Amino acid sequence: MYWAHQPPATWLLARKGSGGYLGTPAVPIRLRDKACVKTEPLHGWGRHPRLHGAVHRARDLDDLRRLARSSPTGIGRGAGRSYGDAAVGAHVISALPLRHLLDFDGQSGVLKAQAGVTLDDVIRFALPRGWFPPVTPGTRHCTLGGCVAADVHGKNHHRVGAFGAFVDELEMVLAGGDVVRCSRTELPDLFWATLGGMGLTGLIHAVTLRLAPVSSAFIDNLGVRTGNLGETCRLLRETQDDHAYSVAWIDLLPRGGRRGRGHVLLGDHADGPALAPLHRDPRWKLPALPANLVRRTGLRLLNALYYRRQLRRQRRRRVHYSPYFHPLDGVAHWNRAYGPRGFLQFQFAVPFDSGEEVMADVVERTRRAAPCSLAVLKTFGDHPGGPLGFPMPGYTLALDFPRTSRIEEALGDAAGTVAAAGGRVYLAKDALLTPEQTETMYPRLDEFRAARRRYDPGGRVRSALSDRTGLT
């Protein structure tokens, strides 16, 4: 009865669309004949911050247009897999019902689908036909609209770039209700501003995506165990041209010489006849927990065990795509492990030259404030994106922290360090950046604002993220 990405059948007493007023008050507005709009608590994957907003579901293009016209301010929301407050606001337009595939060319692999279609849906449809998403982030449950809005990257950015590199066209509904198509040749400023624009240019209705041909559901992986951060970084840099996919899980809890030890995964699509099996929905599901389970001691133990899961220095294995690309999707609602306070992810990109020093500095600043529960290191290639694009040639490190009392201040300092070194923080994961930090990190911000002024002159599209960071 329960589907991982559909509203569950609720067996308990449920009040649909009602909620108390905690935090931001609901703005009474007139929508159709209703005089008042009920709100519900909204949050991202980090479950922090939690703000009240009114959710309007868009069932088709007409609904999107009506909501774009009538809603005073609003932001599109897909699966809510961004970590912070990018899909949170006083009014939120849910594109989840827009879950239809519209067109597919079996020869070229070009798929046109509505923005609420998830990568999970795309894989289930395309893999049996010999196609795969060209770029996939760490979860397959994000929507195509979300992938575009965050211009997501995967383990293969060094080779092919981010999601936007494979988007041919977007069909959008602008604030005010106009339906437009944009691409590299048609309204290119809107197209580039939307890629990575965190949904702030308008509502995405449909995405035309070029899938990648594959002949197997498996990845041939070379796993290399490394002893410290320097070795990990060196290995990632040296193998940049050798493999399609590269990523490193690292352990940042040890101090001194063993910090940054981990496993580097170097993978390529296998050349096999088996386009099966498809992934299964997770068997494990975390319930809502009253407290944070993620503590330093437990983490040390888990990390030590995980580090030793591969005893040989190098090992080749054939791995199914599902645990390779989406390991955390194996446990539904894994974010509940952090309890009601939620957690924070801090992902930043820094150029190669200063990269290791900046990473060491960030780790040092945050070490005492909270234990780093997950650290993933990748390299980015030189693939330019839109004005709010996150990747830059260099390293990218994503750090998860439980939300302790001191971590927010520590991450504020860390953001300052990153900005000073010419790096930037990923908006799709961010919950803490200030307007000054954002200005420094995103030098093309004025270009983005100009595009927004052109396509949303009234400034009707906004989110908690845009208010906090001054993007609008």
Added chain:
Amino acid sequence: MSGRALILGARSAIAAALAQRLAGDGWDLVLAARRCQRLEPVAADLRLRRQRQVDLLEFDALDLESHAGLADRVRAAAGPFDLVVCVFGYAGDPDAARRDTGEMTATLGTNFTAAAVCLGHLANDLEERREGGLIAVSSVAGDRGRQSNYVYGASKGGLNVFLQGLRNRLAPAGVHVMTVKPGFVDTPMTEGREALFLVASPERVAGDVLRAWKRRRNVVYTPWFWRWIMLLVRLVPEGLFKRLRL
């Protein structure tokens, strides 16, 4: 068993879930609704994912005169059909329905009159051909009139009796008629309403409907426990019930 299914009121959330399940089971579909071009994405998705033939048909339940020719229109547009699924309905606002004639007639007219006229004519067609089946979505609200929702309840109650009659009439012809009585379902019809409980997903309802259809059930409550809840509700003596505020 599969063939072509005609879904009346295809824009409803339950209809969308039923369409996915039927297409998955090998049925071709005709999706009938007002301004049916809005269903183009749904049809495209079903054609791509399930490789079934999906046709759209412009259909206005309230246009009573047009129902006599509906079966012919479907055959002309798509081909012969074997299953009719009637999902359209109008919930309305129970408070407004107490005073506003327009609201009363809309609720009664859509849920009962339009459904009865439409299904009546389709039943004639099915009986002539002596094949096919009919599924109509009613509601648990039709089992007993309650002060909170009696106009809607009456329209669905009337539909229940109508369907009983059709079932009786069509049984010798080998045509099966199934009444579906859902409780609260998570659809736009119940959006924003308070005091809902045990809300089911449209997918759950669709699964129950198709399972029951394969077993040729006459009346199916979905989810299953509503049968027992409504039995209790029906058993309350009228003298007591009229004092309750259900």
